[in-house]
Amino acid sequence: MRPTPELAYLVCATQRSGSTVLCETLRATGVAGQPLEHFEHLRHSGRPRQGHEYLAGVDDHALEGLLPPPAPVRDEGDESPSAWWSRIVREGSSANGVWGGKLMWDHVDDFTARAGQLDGVGAGAGLAEVLDRLFGELRLVYVRREDTVAQAISFWRAIQTQAWRHDPDAKHAPPAYHYGAIDHLVTLLEQHDAAWQRWFADGGREPLTLVYEQLRDDVSGAVGEIVRSLGLTVGELPAPALSRQRDGTSREWAQRFREERAARTAEVVADGALAAEAAGARGAEAEAGGAREGAVA
Numbered sequence: 001m002r003p004t005p006e007l008a009y010l011v012c013a014t015q016r017s018g019s020t021v022l023c024e025t026l027r028a029t030g031v032a033g034q035p036l037e038h039f040e041h042l043r044h045s046g047r048p049r050q051g052h053e054y055l056a057g058v059d060d061h062a063l064e065g066l067l068p069p070p071a072p073v074r075d076e077g078d079e080s081p082s083a084w085w086s087r088i089v090r091e092g093s094s095a096n097g098v099w100g101g102k103l104m105w106d107h108v109d110d111f112t113a114r115a116g117q118l119d120g121v122g123a124g125a126g127l128a129e130v131l132d133r134l135f136g137e138l139r140l141v142y143v144r145r146e147d148t149v150a151q152a153i154s155f156w157r158a159i160q161t162q163a164w165r166h167d168p169d170a171k172h173a174p175p176a177y178h179y180g181a182i183d184h185l186v187t188l189l190e191q192h193d194a195a196w197q198r199w200f201a202d203g204g205r206e207p208l209t210l211v212y213e214q215l216r217d218d219v220s221g222a223v224g225e226i227v228r229s230l231g232l233t234v235g236e237l238p239a240p241a242l243s244r245q246r247d248g249t250s251r252e253w254a255q256r257f258r259e260e261r262a263a264r265t266a267e268v269v270a271d272g273a274l275a276a277e278a279a280g281a282r283g284a285e286a287e288a289g290g291a292r293e294g295a296v297a
């Protein structure tokens, strides 16, 4: 029989929204499951989504030189769908049986396709049906970041350096600023957040929503809120399990990006005004020409 966690929660997120410090601190309570990124290894590649996939559509060959080599492929052997689900339940549960997981919007399709292979779920089931069929009681937590420029810069840096968590000993080449990559990631993150919000609204779901800009000032408080909402009790709330990565370079890039975006927008507006002026002049000339011909006839 398929294992069904009685009490479960899913942290719905976008990359670089503060989800890992939240999840790792929840995990450190010992009572709130193991909310790992269970669904990040994708079926088409056996890897988490890679830099070139996130950046598909950015038109600059130089970008390739900035991306790290692909991550190793995880060999899943011949794990059956039911063995996959038993593993996910095991890896996501704390000793009290509570299950936790983190799902990025861009892992939804892969997750539902995998889950669709399970008996009783069915191919083609959407996220809502999959969750209903796999879990008893499932609570949703949504983490988002207001400042999507800072979020995209954090993402672009992590894509290049593969430093997804703070590690003072990490050795990697310094990341390079790239306007097109950051701009593309801002749009991508905004689209993924909009998709989460649409999914919540369409299903009448009301997740417990946490905004990074508040969460970062009180990670333990946010963890306490989630733990209480699950009806769990914990003695002392753990301190944040990770340190922040943002530094002077992130701040400089944010300022540079905003200036560059404003300049580009002004240029587009100016070009548009010039084009409109030229079109207006052509129209007036054509009209005058028409009037002249009319007069001659």
Ligand SMILES: Nc1ncnc2c1ncn2[C@@H]1O[C@H](COP(=O)(O)OS(=O)(=O)O)[C@@H](OP(=O)(O)O)[C@H]1O
Residues within 6 Å of the ligand: 013, 014, 015, 016, 017, 018, 019, 020, 021, 150, 151, 154, 164, 216, 219, 240, 241, 242, 243, 244, 245, 246, 247, 250
């Ligand atoms: N303790 C603490 N306080 C405040 N902020 C923190 C903390 N720990 C991690 N972070 C910041 O969270 C950002 C990473 O977000 P995610 O964990 O969602 O990224 S991931 O896509 O899952 O790798 C990333 O944001 P940036 O600092 O802007 O790079 C992390 O630094």
Ligand SMILES: OC[C@H]1O[C@H](O[C@H]2O[C@H](CO)[C@@H](O)[C@H](O)[C@H]2O)[C@H](O)[C@@H](O)[C@@H]1O
Residues within 6 Å of the ligand: 015, 016, 020, 036, 037, 040, 048, 049, 050, 104, 164, 165
């Ligand atoms: O490699 C792309 C993936 O990178 C992130 O995941 C990695 O960092 C996370 C935070 O430290 C960690 O929870 C995860 O296990 C790591 O693989 C990102 O969160 C993924 O969405 C992304 O596909």
